[in-house]
Amino acid sequence: MTGRTDQAPDEEQDQGLSAPDTAFTALLEDSVEDLYEQAPCGYLSTLMDGTIAKINTTLLEWLGLSRRDVAGRMRFTDLLTVGGKLYHETHFAPLLQMNGEVGGIALDIKTADGQRMPVLVTSKVKTSHNGEPMLVRTTIFDARDRRAYETELLRARRTAEEARRQAEADRERLQEALAVLQRSLLPAELPTVPGLEASSYYHTASPDLLGGDFYDLFPLGADRWAFFLGDVCGKGPQAAAVTSLTRYTLRAAALHDPDPVTVLTTLNTVLHERYQSIDPRYCTAIFGVLQPGNGHASVHMASGGHPSALIQRADNTTHYLPTPGGMLIGVLPQARFTAAHTQLFPGDTLLLYTDGLTEARTGPERKLYGEDALRAFVAEQPGSGPQALVTALSGLLAGFGDGLDDDTALLALGVPAALPASLSEDLICAG
Incomplete structure (x- = not known):
């Protein structure tokens, strides 16, 4: 038994990895895949014609779709609202083609139940070793909190503007009243x-x-x-x-x-x-x-x-x-x-x-x-x-x-x- 125990490490060393190293590698592979799938943001990869080749679980859950409904069947623009699709075609796609990357663009995607979801989109073209474009990697961030914040800011701005207009109107009425009172004196x-x-x-x-x-x-x-x-x-x-x-x-x-x-x-x-x-x-x-x-x-x-x-x-x-x-x-x-x-x-x-x-x-x-x-x-x-x-x-x-x-x-x-x-x-x- 002693000899067999002594032999196991030698065999593992011949294979180039120890048992802990093998377990760590397997764990690392699982962690990377899990990090991709369960990341706090959406990931997808598309072919150069826009067909979705890969999409992570986070984005699928936001969309309310299954992987088989999306991968190989839909284009990235199919995920967008009508307005988002128009902006993508007229601005986003041309910028991506010219620069190879586009970052922090605000778009709206549509979910399976017809809801609009505001997102921030960053895309980058991945090229081959000879510089030929192969696919587009896109990261999508949930912007609902930001949109709510911007909406609140806009509401507050409108409220402030209305208060300012009301104050100006009140001031004009006050000046008119003061002028009338002054004339009465x-x-x-x-x-x-x-x-x-x-x-x-x-x-x-x-x-x-x-x-x-x-x-x-x-x-x-x-x-x-x-x-x-x-x-x-x-x-x-x-x-x-x-x-x-x-x-x-x-x-x-x-x-x-x-x-x-x-x-x-x-x-x-x-x-x-x-x-x-x-x-x-x-x-x-x-x-x-x-x-x-x-x-x-x-x-x-x-x-x-x-x-x-x-x-x-x-x-x-x-x-x-x-x-x-x-x-x-x-x-x-x-x-x-x-x-x-x-x-x-x-x-x-x-x-x-x-x-x-x-x-x-x-x-x-x-x-x-x-x-x-x-x-x-x-x-x-x-x-x-x-x-x-x-x-x-x-x-x-x-x-x-x-x-x-x-x-x-x-x-x-x-x-x-x-x-x-x-x-x-x-x-x-x-x-």
Whole structure:
């Protein structure tokens, strides 16, 4: 027994393999075949005319077909959907013929029950030792998860696009609503005042925010007219609410007692009582009364913390009408306001403005435009009346560009210039 035991290894060595080596080789062959058949992707080999010569179990299971149904009986294109077959013929096959390989192409295969299955296909031509093409080896990866991911991305993109369009539509509607509300806080047009000329302008710095600037001109009776211009602190709906309250308070107070100081005192009481305990709000304003006379107009006005009115005389001299000491409106329960009087003669114009004009930033150093520059600008304009002055100032505002970051309101009132004697005679004769 000992001799026979010693002889077995010698015989195996003569055959060139030991028993473990033989078992390993057999196991390796089984593993390679099993790896091909049960791989996590599909494998197939086709002849050069596309006939399927070999296909692995994984792909057969995806297709729901048996090996005898496929091998030698079907072409690769028979596995594709109509769209996939068209793409294969027009793109895939020509690229494979030119380059010898094609990688990562998205196609759809059809299963036995008629379902579409998205896959990624990679093909490579195998050639003989003399370079002749022999067959095509193709690897097919399941792309259902990827397709689901892409579908979800596409759905999310469409949802985002729809949300963006909705947001733009909402923004447009909001801007329209803000514009309507802004217009409701200002007179649609100024009334015609016998013996006087009036002009106004409103510059909106941001279409997305309601401004707090306001103005008005309205009759008091007995040939008297009230006017006011002001600026509420802040922007947005809260400022708009204060603006609305301010405008209607000034109108109501003026009809009760048109004295400018009394009107501003009433407004101060209303704002202070309304906002002191919840959200302090205040404003600046000029209120005045105009009374046209024989070729002139008397002006009685008062200011509460507002920039002084500017007067352009017919001879182009320009000066401010000082109202020193006027306090902000709505801050304190008791506020002091300063009254001022002047006369407007033919060719004279009274200009009221909000501080967006004088606080505009100009030049490389972004300096404040300032009251001195405004007075110099007005002095350079011909004394052609309120409309001409407001037109010139609106051009000035436009020239500030992004240096004008606050809303600006303008209100100009004046007495028309007297006609030359010769022209008056011509008009009388023509009449």
